[in-house]
Amino acid sequence: GNSVTQMEGPVTLSEEAFLTINCTYTATGYPSLFWYVQYPGEGLQLLLKATKADDKGSNKGFEATYRKETTSFHLEKGSVQVSDSAVYFCALKVYGNNRLAFGKGNQVVVIP
Amino acid sequence: DVKVTQSSRYLVKRTGEKVFLECVQDMDHENMFWYRQDPGLGLRLIYFSYDVKMKEKGDIPEGYSVSREKKERFSLILESASTNQTSMYLCASRKTSTGELFFGEGSRLTVL
Numbered sequence: 670g671n672s673v674t675q676m677e678g679p680v681t682l683s684e685e686a687f688l689t690i691n692c693t694y695t696a697t698g699y700p701s702l703f704w705y706v707q708y709p710g711e712g713l714q715l716l717l718k719a720t721k722a723d724d725k726g727s728n729k730g731f732e733a734t735y736r737k738e739t740t741s742f743h744l745e746k747g748s749v750q751v752s753d754s755a756v757y758f759c760a761l762k763v764y765g766n767n768r769l770a771f772g773k774g775n776q777v778v779v780i781p
Numbered sequence: 782d783v784k785v786t787q788s789s790r791y792l793v794k795r796t797g798e799k800v801f802l803e804c805v806q807d808m809d810h811e812n813m814f815w816y817r818q819d820p821g822l823g824l825r826l827i828y829f830s831y832d833v834k835m836k837e838k839g840d841i842p843e844g845y846s847v848s849r850e851k852k853e854r855f856s857l858i859l860e861s862a863s864t865n866q867t868s869m870y871l872c873a874s875r876k877t878s879t880g881e882l883f884f885g886e887g888s889r890l891t892v893l
Contacts, residue, residue, distance in 0.1 A: 701880050712785070712871055712884035713824075758823065762880045767812060767831055768839070769882060773823035 671696045673759050675772035683780050684751055690744040690775050692733075692759035700761040702726075702735050702742040703769070707756040716744075716757070754779045784808075787872050787885035794892050800859040802888050804872030812875040813855040814882070815839075815847065817868045824871065830855055862892045 676691040694700065701720045705713040717726030722737035731746045742759060759772040788803035806813065814829040816839075826839030830849040844866060848856040855874075859866055869889050873882040 703881075705882075705884075710886075712886045713873075713882070714884065715881050718879075718881070767829060767837070768826060769880075771824045773821065 671700070671761060671763055671766070671768075671770040673761055673770050673772035675759055675775055679776035679778060681778045681780065682749060685748045686779075688744070688746045688749045688753070688777065690757055690759075690777070692742045692744065692772060694740050694742065694759075694761050694770075696740075696761055696763055696770075698763040698765070700763045702733070703760040703762070704731070704733055704742070704744050705758040705760060705771075707758070707774070709755070713758060749777075749779045751779045751781055753777060785872055785874055785883050785885040787870075787888045789888050790886065792888060792890045794862050794890065796863060796892060798862050798892075800862050800890065802857040802859075802870055802872075802890070804855045804857070804885055805853050806855075806874040806883070807853065808874060808876065808883065809852065810874035810876060810883075811852070812877065813849065814873045814875070815845075815855070815857045816871045816873065817841070818871055818887070819868050827857065827870075859890075862890075864892050866890065867892045 672695045703718045704716040706716045707713045717728040719726040719735035725734045733744045756774045758774045760769045762769045785806045815827045816824045828847040830836045846858045872885040
């Protein structure tokens with residue numbers, strides 16, 4: 670089946686630190702990959718996406734590269750701000766399947 | 782600005798009550814979804830609808846039903862609320878061409 674695995678546990682880091690959140694996937698077929706972000710008290714919103722191997726999605730200083738050989742889509746940001754504190758979800762969708770598969774999410778807390 | 786609107790941000794209900802959660806989207810999307818979000822479990826799909834009057838069970842449909850009488854509106858119904866249905870409920874609609882989900886702000890339901 671289709672599934673997404675995110676690293677366990679919250680992530681706490683200082684402002685201007687480098688952020689990496691790992692995401693690996695299992696899919697039947699060729700998935701599109703997404704990162705969604707949920708700011709406190711809000712619903713999820715799309716942060717970035719990639720639709721084929723070696724594509725790089727980017728937005729708001731965040732980047733993720735679709736790596737087919739390692740079935741990964743790790744999220745990175747070079748210098749985080751307090752305003753990046755949120756929950757981040759990795760997700761995939763396979764063509765012809767109506768559902769998105771979500772990871773469990775990672776809480777990111779950025780300390781001034 | 783595209784929008785998914787959930788009727789109630791916070792609800793408190795008693796065990797055994799019938800609960801309606803309403804969701805409206807203004808993007809003319811065919812696909813709509815109901816998820817619940819719980820700490821440590823991420824997002825779990827309850828039901829989705831791929832067109833008016835069409836619905837399909839998600840991963841955790843027990844204790845829930847849905848209604849889609851009009852394209853823009855997708856309702857989640859708890860026929861007899863129970864304490865284990867205390868959760869955050871998220872509605873989403875999907876842009877078919879890109880696969881992107883648009884989420885509402887969520888409805889936090891407490892069942893006493």
